[in-house]
Amino acid sequence: MTKTKRMRAAEPSGLLVDSIRACGLKVTAPRLAVLRVLDLAPHSTAERLLAMVRAELPGTSLQAVYGVLAAFTGAGIARKIEPAGSPALFERRVGDNHHHIVCTRCSAVHDVDCAVGESPCLTPSNTAGFTVRTAEVTYWGLCPDCQTATLSTLSAPAPLSNKGAR
Amino acid sequence: MTKTKRMRAAEPSGLLVDSIRACGLKVTAPRLAVLRVLDLAPHSTAERLLAMVRAELPGTSLQAVYGVLAAFTGAGIARKIEPAGSPALFERRVGDNHHHIVCTRCSAVHDVDCAVGESPCLTPSNTAGFTVRTAEVTYWGLCPDCQTATLSTLSAPAPLSNKGAR
């Protein structure tokens, strides 16, 4: 068994440090690392983030990443999105009401600013007595790469499921 | 071990039978049963559907239900929705572009017709080159019951996660 050494957080100050400390969380090496790679690769799974974190912090555990992400989303400095059929994805962009478009073929995800400048989509017609707090929009389609790929090869677009359409 | 006997499909004709046969699927007892309970309890999990199906068809297996649901969604006579943090839910309402509102406290789900009569929310501003096929909207809020419950008891509303807001 390899003796894993835990690492000091280093960096007495900095933007990342500040945003962690600002929400009352202790500044630790895994948290700094996760925050850093979250900027480098938004819409990443915990697993993917772990791989990136380990590049600079080899002893990091998957549970640590889950813990960090839970702390971040709880504190409001990260957001968790869960597209159907995909493991959870995380991003730092938060509090600016944007949505996501997912490629049905390769699962690539991009940000989409709220439609039409307004928020009409967030005012449903019949709420059946529900109080609407938030609305989430997920667009499904083909990313540029997969558009050309499907045109040329006629390979199956592998539909994930039937969604609410139009 | 109880010897489970498989059951004949019965019912030579009928609405349920027709809608199954119409999409090229064989008519079987589990399929009829699932289709029936899907009407009785929309937005149910596979597990819940199984429980209901077993009331009339005791030997049914969970995998059968998954198989039936996969066949139905594939054939377009059922729809699968996957709200964040919830197992998949199924419903028969299909092809009419409606969305869903989920209670953040008790996970109750209701249908919501597409906002504002139009489909403005389905025309994102910047698609980053993506071709939009479908859009899915999930509203999050409190159902009538949980609104009163939270007012009177001040019990924690148990937020599921932070969503795209406004």
Place this chain on the structure above:
DNA sequence: CCGTTGTTTTGAGTGGCTCAAAACAACTGT
């Protein structure tokens, strides 16, 4: 520098779902 508080590691465990082989029933043709 020490103690308290809270995070990370380590390890186990769960729910929801998928895959595969074999038993078996639905439909086709006769």
Place this chain on the structure above:
DNA sequence: ACAGTTGTTTTGAGCCACTCAAAACAACGG
């Protein structure tokens, strides 16, 4: 009405993404 073919269901195993809990350990306040 019956047998063959095709496709569904049962049975059983297995996987992924994630959660829970205890113990080791580090961050921050004093």
